[in-house]
Amino acid sequence: TLSHMRMLQKLAARGEQWAALYVRNESTHVRLSAELDAFSSCVSAKMKRRAGGLRVSELTTRAELTPKAWHECVASAxxxxxxxxxxxxxAPQVRMWVNAFSARQMLVATLDEFSANPRSTLARIxxxxxxxxxxxxxxNWNWQWNTNDKARLRPLAETxxxxxxxxxxxxxxxxxxxxLRHRHQPLGAQxxxxxxGGNGSSL
Known part of the structure; x- marks a missing residue:
């Protein structure tokens, strides 16, 4: 068990290194904004073609982003x-799994659930x-999520x-x-x- 914990700590450290590489010499908000522009442009184009005659305002609410389109946009953008x-x-990533396995063969747990109730989530798994x-x-592990001093000092994306x-x-x-609701994953859906936007609420 100790070796597993050390492995998790090493993976977390590698995640920190990857985050620094991802941002490089740019600020977080500049990097995210550029990526959002490229990815959303690709998604809009693919969903528009798939949706046919829908208006632009209806695309993201009525047209489905397929796994294939998602893969292509991630790769190209x-x-x-x-x-x-x-x-x-x-959604398109989970859809690939639910298309391959039955509801009884899948369990979806979010980080939100795990951080709120780690013991019950691990018991469920x-x-x-x-x-x-x-x-x-x-x-009994002291699970913490981005609560160290370095995390607090990182610049946040602009409003x-x-x-x-x-x-x-x-x-x-x-x-x-x-x-998730349709595929009998009520807790994940919750x-x-x-x-x-997860429940259609305004932002």
Whole structure:
């Protein structure tokens, strides 16, 4: 168990290194804004073709972003391994899995659920897998999410960029929540519904 914890700590450190590489010499909001422009432009073009006669304002609420279109936009807009915006559009990614497996073979757990209730989430995962409960050392681990000093010192994206991101993600979050409800993942859908636009709420 200790070796597993050390491995997780190493992975977290690598994540920090990747984040620094992702931003490079640009500010976070500049990098995210450029990626959002490229990815959303690709998505809009593909959804417009798929939607046929829909008006532009209706595209993101009535046209579905397919897994194939998602892959193409991630690859062409920002490179698959460095696409924060694209890889945060979860509905087409989850759809690939639900198209391959039955509802009984899948369990969707969000980081929101895990950070709020780590013990119950781990118990739910173990029960789904049919394995023994996680050891107490794991259950009692002091799980923290971006609460260290370095995280607090990182510059945040500008308010205008955050507003654009929320507006872009809102219909995709709503699509994910609906997909999870339809595929018998009520708890996952419940947490996603709290994200911007996940329950159709205004931003």
């Amino acid at each position: 920002c490179g698959f391994h460095a696409c924060v915006v694209g890889q945060s559009v979860y 173990a029960a789904f897998l049919g394995t023994a409960p996680f050891p107490e050392m794991v259950l 205008a960029v955050l507003a654009r991101l929320r507006a872009f993600f809102a219909p995709h979050n709503a699509a994910l929540a609906e997909l 947490y996603v519904a709290r994200w911007p």
